[in-house]
Amino acid sequence: MYNIVTGPMAWLSFLIFFIGILLRSIMYIKGLDWRLDRVTYTKNVSYGIRGAIKSIFFWIIPFGSQSWRNNPGFTILVFTFHAGLLITPVFLLGHNILLQERWGISLFTISETTADMLTIAVLVSALFLLLRRFSLPEVRILTTSYDILLLCISILPFLTGFLAHTQVPPYNFWLITHIISGEIWLIAVPFTKLSHIILFFMSRAQLGMDFGIKRGGMKGGGITW
Amino acid sequence: MPEGTLCNKQPVNTKEQLHALLADTRGTLYYKEMEKLDIDQEVLRDIIRKTLKSRMRTWLEICAHCGLCADSCFFYLSNHKDPKQVPSYKIQSTLGEIVKRKGDVDNALMRYAMDTAWGKCTCCNRCGMYCPFGIDMGVMFSYLRGVCFSQGFVPWEMKIGSGMHRIYRAQMDITTEDWVDTCEWMVEENQDEWPKLEIPIDKENADIIYTVNAREPKHYPEDLGDAAILFHIAGENWTVPSEGWEETSLAMFAGDWEGSRLQVKSVYDAIERLKPRKMVVTECGHAYRATVIEGPYWTGQQSGKPPVETLHYVEWVADALRTGKLKIDPVKKIKEPVTYQDSCNYIRNAGLRKDARDIMGYIAEDFREMKPCGEHNFCCGGGGGLNGIGRYREQRNIGQKVKRDQILETGAKLVITPCHNCWDAIRDLEETYKIGIRWSFIKPLLLGMVIVPEHLKGEE
Ligand code: SF4
Ligand code: SF4
Numbered sequence: 130m131y132n133i134v135t136g137p138m139a140w141l142s143f144l145i146f147f148i149g150i151l152l153r154s155i156m157y158i159k160g161l162d163w164r165l166d167r168v169t170y171t172k173n174v175s176y177g178i179r180g181a182i183k184s185i186f187f188w189i190i191p192f193g194s195q196s197w198r199n200n201p202g203f204t205i206l207v208f209t210f211h212a213g214l215l216i217t218p219v220f221l222l223g224h225n226i227l228l229q230e231r232w233g234i235s236l237f238t239i240s241e242t243t244a245d246m247l248t249i250a251v252l253v254s255a256l257f258l259l260l261r262r263f264s265l266p267e268v269r270i271l272t273t274s275y276d277i278l279l280l281c282i283s284i285l286p287f288l289t290g291f292l293a294h295t296q297v298p299p300y301n302f303w304l305i306t307h308i309i310s311g312e313i314w315l316i317a318v319p320f321t322k323l324s325h326i327i328l329f330f331m332s333r334a335q336l337g338m339d340f341g342i343k344r345g346g347m348k349g350g351g352i353t354w
Numbered sequence: 355m356p357e358g359t360l361c362n363k364q365p366v367n368t369k370e371q372l373h374a375l376l377a378d379t380r381g382t383l384y385y386k387e388m389e390k391l392d393i394d395q396e397v398l399r400d401i402i403r404k405t406l407k408s409r410m411r412t413w414l415e416i417c418a419h420c421g422l423c424a425d426s427c428f429f430y431l432s433n434h435k436d437p438k439q440v441p442s443y444k445i446q447s448t449l450g451e452i453v454k455r456k457g458d459v460d461n462a463l464m465r466y467a468m469d470t471a472w473g474k475c476t477c478c479n480r481c482g483m484y485c486p487f488g489i490d491m492g493v494m495f496s497y498l499r500g501v502c503f504s505q506g507f508v509p510w511e512m513k514i515g516s517g518m519h520r521i522y523r524a525q526m527d528i529t530t531e532d533w534v535d536t537c538e539w540m541v542e543e544n545q546d547e548w549p550k551l552e553i554p555i556d557k558e559n560a561d562i563i564y565t566v567n568a569r570e571p572k573h574y575p576e577d578l579g580d581a582a583i584l585f586h587i588a589g590e591n592w593t594v595p596s597e598g599w600e601e602t603s604l605a606m607f608a609g610d611w612e613g614s615r616l617q618v619k620s621v622y623d624a625i626e627r628l629k630p631r632k633m634v635v636t637e638c639g640h641a642y643r644a645t646v647i648e649g650p651y652w653t654g655q656q657s658g659k660p661p662v663e664t665l666h667y668v669e670w671v672a673d674a675l676r677t678g679k680l681k682i683d684p685v686k687k688i689k690e691p692v693t694y695q696d697s698c699n700y701i702r703n704a705g706l707r708k709d710a711r712d713i714m715g716y717i718a719e720d721f722r723e724m725k726p727c728g729e730h731n732f733c734c735g736g737g738g739g740l741n742g743i744g745r746y747r748e749q750r751n752i753g754q755k756v757k758r759d760q761i762l763e764t765g766a767k768l769v770i771t772p773c774h775n776c777w778d779a780i781r782d783l784e785e786t787y788k789i790g791i792r793w794s795f796i797k798p799l800l801l802g803m804v805i806v807p808e809h810l811k812g813e814e
Contacts, residue, residue, distance in 0.1 A: 160408025169658035271419035336488030345705020
């Protein structure tokens with residue numbers, strides 16, 4: 130079992146993940162239409178690039194945009210959640226040992242304590258994000274079961290990984306579910322709105338170009354996010 | 355499939371159709387017919403398939419349902435934070451549904467979509483600035499208006515407005531003769547004071563072609579006179595076209611993209627014909643948005659720009675003040691506290707924040723910013739055509755509470771509103787809430803404080 134899930138299954142899910150996000154990006158860009166979107170993507174390119182970079186930059190740094198500053202609690206939750214979600218799996222020692230064994234590559238690694246803290250941070254922020262979903266009327270009205278499902282898919286690898294790591298019996302069971310849930314996440318990304326892992330950048334760049342090229346970027350200093 | 359005599363999928367192209375609609379007071383019959391109007395689902399599906407591309411598809415798909423856009427919308431804030439006014443909810447429950455059901459929708463949903471696209475959104479685009487994914491509900495509502503228009507679900511006044519553009523190339527029934535007469539009349543009217551005043555019509559190769567909002571010749575001709583005097587004082591070599599003088603676009607508010615294209619094309623044709631060096635647009639926000647920002651795309655200009663460099667009136671004024679073409683008498687500057695209504699269409703959506711501030715620096719001693727201001731300012735409450743739609747008057751008035759409170763907070767009693775929609779909205783706001791404010795375009799204020807150059811003095 131272990132060999133199957135860490136062998137062919139892992140290959141398959143990584144393949145789906147990478148090809149999937151590549152295809153989503155290509156499809157996004159191919160679907161842009163200068164006349165329908167009313168943005169001259171291929172003219173005034175320098176303004177477009179400037180707009181796109183600004184639009185991404187001010188939103189990927191915490192409190193970089195007015196909207197983040199207006200909602201400090203949410204901002205902290207979102208950034209903690211996403212930082213943990215991205216850093217932990219990629220730089221985890223255990224994952225990198227496995228990578229070295231199987232594919233002969235490995236990256237910079239973080240200490241086990243850091244990984245534990247990040248994992249707990251992910252789980253706690255997820256819990257608060259969930260509570261927020263149900264307590265604020267303006268968020269509750271938007272929430273669907275699909276949102277909850279995706280949140281579960283995203284934190285399950287952390288929960289199971291943490292249990293496996295802390296040697297809660299049965300260790301093997303937690304390890305296998307951890308691997309499978311990680312693979313489910315990888316496969317889910319291109320097919321669900323988890324695709325925002327890449328489409329966030331696309332969409333932000335698009336609106337940045339819109340403002341940078343058409344809506345004022347070529348006249349004033351451009352929009353302040 | 356039932357189509358009403360007044361409410362149907364056909365845009366208004368003839369005077370007969372137009373008069374029939376106008377004769378139906380407040381659209382009573384029109385809206386009654388709308389309740390029975392069938393949806394051509396095949397056409398609807400086709401439109402969605404062909405025109406809803408990756409940008410909007412992605413927006414609809416990846417919305418995180420985080421609710422961050424809620425507080426950005428003045429409708430949400432002014433309606434006691436009603437969750438049904440959250441921008442994301444409004445678009446997901448309308449356009450989102452139409453897309454999800456692949457056009458397989460009923461009359462009730464289409465009417466709800468119409469009531470939402472016009473009655474709960476002014477396409478101010480503010481939410482787009484507050485969404486982490488850059489999801490611009492204003493853009494999507496504008497698109498939804500187009501979808502609704504194509505199926506005949508459009509507010510009565512908007513259907514009329516779009517028809518006016520299709521027939522008269524103006525938002526009102528003003529003919530070329532009416533327009534030319536008004537220009538001549540305004541010259542005569544000011545002749546005693548300014549004997550050399552001119553409104554040159556169809557002059558070729560002028561430095562400036564000046565284009566207006568049809569309300570000016572129709573209801574406020576003195577605005578045209580003021581513009582002429584200011585150009586005269588500034589020593590500009592300018593002209594107005596006899597045709598293609600109308601910048602506004604109720605067709606854009608209506609979602610009638612063909613009507614929008616025809617209207618803008620008439621202006622671009624005038625530019626081609628008269629070959630001016632640049633164009634100046636009167637104090638109107640949506641007119642500038644339609645003709646300068648969106649118009650190039652409707653007419654397929656590959657550069658994304660109008661045929662000549664175009665300035666909004668505030669840009670022209672700011673430039674004239676900076677270069678000294680217009681000089682302000684310091685003793686006549688506005689002394690009382692004064693604030694500025696940033697129009698969504700030329701501030702947020704066209705980047706002219708700094709020009710507006712520069713003008714205030716020249717003309718006002720106690721300028722007070724609204725909070726928030728500039729690109730982040732709230733809509734006046736009457737944008738997107740909402741001022742003119744009887745069906746949503748109540749919603750418009752409620753929405754204006756946000757603007758009312760913003761103005762009150764500045765402590766200013768004078769609001770400068772260089773946009774026809776903002777001007778109307780602030781006027782109506784005062785009528786509803788009686789907060790004791792005045793409002794003004796820039797032209798009359800400037801006229802009261804510019805220094806008349808020596809060589810024109812004898813004229814005075
Ligand atoms: S802020 Fe953006 S992502 Fe969040 S609910 Fe609104 S539209 Fe969706
Ligand atoms: S565009 Fe303006 S009015 Fe419309 S939903 Fe967004 S914030 Fe509200």
